[in-house]
Amino acid sequence: MTVEHLNELLLICSLVLLIAVAAVRLSSRSGLPSLLIYLGIGIAIGQDGVGGVIFDNAELTQLLGYAALVVILAEGGLGTKWKEIKPALPRAAALSTFGVAVSVGVTAAGAHYLAGLEWRQALLIGAVVSSTDAAAVFSVLRSVPLPARLTGILEAESGFNDAPVVILVVAFSTAGPAEHWYVLLGEIALELAIGAAVGLAIGWLGAYGMRHVALPASGLYPIAVMAIAVSAYAAGALAHGSGFLAVYLAAVILGNAKLPHAPATRGFAEGLGWIGQIGMFVLLGLLVTPHNLLDDIVPALLIGMILTLVARPLSVFTSLLPFRVPWREKALLSWAGLRGAVPIVLATIPMVSDVPGSETVFNIVFVLVVVYTLIQGPTLPWLARRLQLGEGEEAADLGIESAPLERLRGHLLSTLIGPTSRMHGVEVGELRMPAGAAVTLVVRDGTSFVPSPTTVLRHGDELLVVATDPVRDAAERRLQAVSQGGKLAGWLGTGAERAGAERRPQEGAAERGRRRGVG
16 A cells, blocks of 8 residues: 555545544434444445445454444443443343343244245354344433433343354354354353453453553543553453453443543543444445345345344343343333344354355345344334333433542542532532532633632532542542532432432431431
8 A cells, every 4th residue: 555545545534434423413313323324324435336445355344343343342331330230230141141042043943934044044143133232222222211220231231242142153153063052051151251250350450550540641541441441352352251241341340430531531432432333334334235135135124023023022021030120121121122233243254254155144134234223223212202111311420520630649620510410509618528628610601710618509610629639539429429419418428328218219208308417
């Protein structure tokens, strides 16, 4: 490649990114999933489109798809709240193991007996489409006001189920007889265990190091956090574990560790995640040949109906039997098993392995993902409302920016009072910050001033809080508590009093006030 070729490539890539960014705006207004727009961009510049670009390198697509998925999982893990995902772990684990097995079996049987595919092709399709897509789940669910318990289940499932599905796809793509089912189960369990151990270890060590090392520039913190998350994937994969699970768990730990410059880190990771999604979907759109899809449309629609209306609901209802999940939540979980780029990327594995009929498998998966994402994504909010599972607007968590002051043994906290924060109307003195922490500056409507104890805070105010090292965490917890509970939050509240109130709905207001210390 010459410099001139590089210039042309940079121009094309930048134009594609700008078009994709503009497409996000269109997607948010129309409700059309953005991944379909990105796929459309790839098809438009491909050999059947206006660009006429011929691209058929399945192996390169698979490698770049894996790299993009690592970034997407890292971004999703950084934005996942541990308090939401923790109660969902057993349910997500059941969906990612037993639920995957049920989905693969039912979908493969339908593909063989109803669509007329050979067993090997049917099993490959069943395994490939049984993985929910992290990018689709993270992007759609965060715009749908679902209860935290359901969001936690779906996000954790999308982070967990890649490992067993990848093992099954590789096993079905291997020449010769497939291994016994109990051997596959053992491999899946071992890979999940190794990946979980590596991810938790690297995430904890990375968070400990980031909290105790003051870097010379704030822009280095996002880079370091993403490097730690990606190293978790690499270490987990090299240890013959699930690298996808490792990077997700490491990112969850880092995202909940109250690291310095956490909002900037999440913004950086979100930008990388968007680039990963755009690049992956455009590349997949380039790989597909539209005129070759015509013969596979009917089998794809039939298999998609089996997956969406039979396999997914059956896997959800059977795997969640021990947990007494209400039927309405099971119904929503059944419809919210979103597919995206991950199944299409996994469909390249048999192509790279030269499995007979692998192009048919890829085409069926591509059509299935496009059609049923177009159906499921936009209808998910409607179904949530019909099942009365949507939640109204809640007080948003307070985003707190932290910068370490190493020489002064302190921290500088910057926080913005959002439009739903209950800190609005609270006087600075009523914040009751712990000893060693104080609000030193308020920025309001572009003007900064030093507040007095009677200064009333408003929506849109940005606060600058200085805290000594020992009380840094207590100061942040106090700000979070007042933002969620208002001035009546406990003396050094951490938000636990709110959860306690939710666990005691039978108590009267007077009793709850007594417990919170309100006279």
